[in-house]
Amino acid sequence: MDKKQKRVFMELFSGLPRQGPGSAAATARAFSMCRLPEGKTHIVDVGCGTGAAALELARLAPEADITAIDTHAPFLDELEARFLEHGFSERLITAAEPMEDLPFEDEAMDVLWCEGAIYNMGVKNALESWNRFIKPGGYLAFSEVCWLTPDPPAVAAEFWAAEYPGISRPDAVMALIHDAGYELAGHFALPASAWTDDYYIPLQRNVARLREQYANDGAALEIIDMTQREIDIFYKYSGSYGYVFFVARKP
Numbered sequence: 001m002d003k004k005q006k007r008v009f010m011e012l013f014s015g016l017p018r019q020g021p022g023s024a025a026a027t028a029r030a031f032s033m034c035r036l037p038e039g040k041t042h043i044v045d046v047g048c049g050t051g052a053a054a055l056e057l058a059r060l061a062p063e064a065d066i067t068a069i070d071t072h073a074p075f076l077d078e079l080e081a082r083f084l085e086h087g088f089s090e091r092l093i094t095a096a097e098p099m100e101d102l103p104f105e106d107e108a109m110d111v112l113w114c115e116g117a118i119y120n121m122g123v124k125n126a127l128e129s130w131n132r133f134i135k136p137g138g139y140l141a142f143s144e145v146c147w148l149t150p151d152p153p154a155v156a157a158e159f160w161a162a163e164y165p166g167i168s169r170p171d172a173v174m175a176l177i178h179d180a181g182y183e184l185a186g187h188f189a190l191p192a193s194a195w196t197d198d199y200y201i202p203l204q205r206n207v208a209r210l211r212e213q214y215a216n217d218g219a220a221l222e223i224i225d226m227t228q229r230e231i232d233i234f235y236k237y238s239g240s241y242g243y244v245f246f247v248a249r250k251p
């Protein structure tokens with residue numbers, strides 16, 4: 001992807017309620033699996049995007065400080081505006097830092113949250129590297145795309161082999177959780193609506209708008225077509241794959 005294509009890519013994903021599959025209901029369900037101590041707690045949302053999950057966590061845990069981390073600074077600006085609008089700014093810290101090098105002391109966090117972003121680092125790597133930042137008895141909650149059927153259709157298998165060869169089955173992710181020294185507090189598959197309502201439906205609108213805007217620009221159209229293909233594959237083959245939320249507890 002050249003510089004201009006990257007810009008088109010960011011344009012496609014701008015103005016969306018979220019930058020990946022998820023929903024407020026899924027965030028709340030995963031959070032209900034975390035047993036937190038009374039009083040002040042520290043929660044970090046890693047790869048937070050524009051803050052759909054961080055905002056929900058601020059609502060669900062009114063006494064918690066929320067740290068929001070993402071490498072893309074404009075997303076953090078948008079997140080800060082959303083927190084301001086909801087009156088949660090005083091509990092927010094943002095940092096434009098890479099998830100591979102989180103700026104925390106050991107055992108600083110009660111909960112490390114990561115929706116639709118752990119793939120950037122790989123589940124095994126993240127489970128191992130982030131363990132030290134979590135307090136004993138604290139949690140790492142993350143969502144990850146998984147195969148939901150043993151024999152996915154060839155078109156879906158080819159697409160994911162190219163896009164994210166790390167995609168695996170929920171039981172393989174649970175084995176990684178166990179091997180990295182966590183206990184599984186719970187897991188569940190997100191419904192198809194978590195892909196569409198706040199993600200693919202508004203993304204499809206951006207695709208249509210930018211297709212007109214870049215009608216004569218081959219390089220931009222390449223990126224737009226790529227995004228359209230991802231959406232089309234989802235609508236055709238989503239029974240075979242989906243996002244799964246995992247909540248892991250550090251003993």
Ligand SMILES: C[S@@+](CC[C@H](N)C(=O)[O-])C[C@H]1O[C@@H](n2cnc3c(N)ncnc32)[C@H](O)[C@@H]1O
Pocket residue numbers: 017018019020021022046047048049050051052053069070071072075097098099100114115116117120
């Ligand atoms: C698919 S989006 C998910 C965003 C958000 N969690 C959500 O569910 O809407 C992935 C996010 O990870 C961020 N990201 C990518 N690589 C990163 C890295 N190395 N460190 C921190 N954030 C990263 C991207 O900027 C993007 O906001």
